[in-house]
Amino acid sequence: MFRLGPAQDDERCARCGSVIAVRTLHHLLDPGVQRTERICHECGGLEDTPDSSLGLELQALRTARRGARFDVCLTVRNDTDDEIEGQCLAAVRRGSELGVTDNGSCQPLRVPPREQVAVRFGLRFAETAVVHQYDLQAVVVASTRVFMARVPLWLR
Numbered sequence: 001m002f003r004l005g006p007a008q009d010d011e012r013c014a015r016c017g018s019v020i021a022v023r024t025l026h027h028l029l030d031p032g033v034q035r036t037e038r039i040c041h042e043c044g045g046l047e048d049t050p051d052s053s054l055g056l057e058l059q060a061l062r063t064a065r066r067g068a069r070f071d072v073c074l075t076v077r078n079d080t081d082d083e084i085e086g087q088c089l090a091a092v093r094r095g096s097e098l099g100v101t102d103n104g105s106c107q108p109l110r111v112p113p114r115e116q117v118a119v120r121f122g123l124r125f126a127e128t129a130v131v132h133q134y135d136l137q138a139v140v141v142a143s144t145r146v147f148m149a150r151v152p153l154w155l156r
């Protein structure tokens, strides 16, 4: 039960250069609960956050190869004056069915005020995984708040 606020579209995607629509969903019964989504016209949903305290950017090559390790970098920017601690992970959506190893391994996260931290992950699709486009996702959990990022990933 959310109300959709007006969308802004003055941002550009760092990955592909397309316009990003930023929109906020407000809970109808609890106005303090909201989610802000950043959606690239080409890449799809990039970020889904409960507030503006953290900014997430998920970076990886656009294409992964079956059976080969691929590196993922999650950059977490702290836009507050307080240190933020939590846990983070990167995973391929439905990775357990696709035989992705190290999928969803948690790492501790500590981001000093007004700084950013890069966390690296290494994932690997099974040799038998189907060539297709998949969702590479990252999650940060800090003080019961859940921040999410996503980018599309081709498997060859």
Ligand SMILES: [Zn+2]
Residues within 6 Å of the ligand: 013, 014, 015, 016, 017, 018, 040, 041, 042, 043, 044
């Ligand atoms: Zn894009």
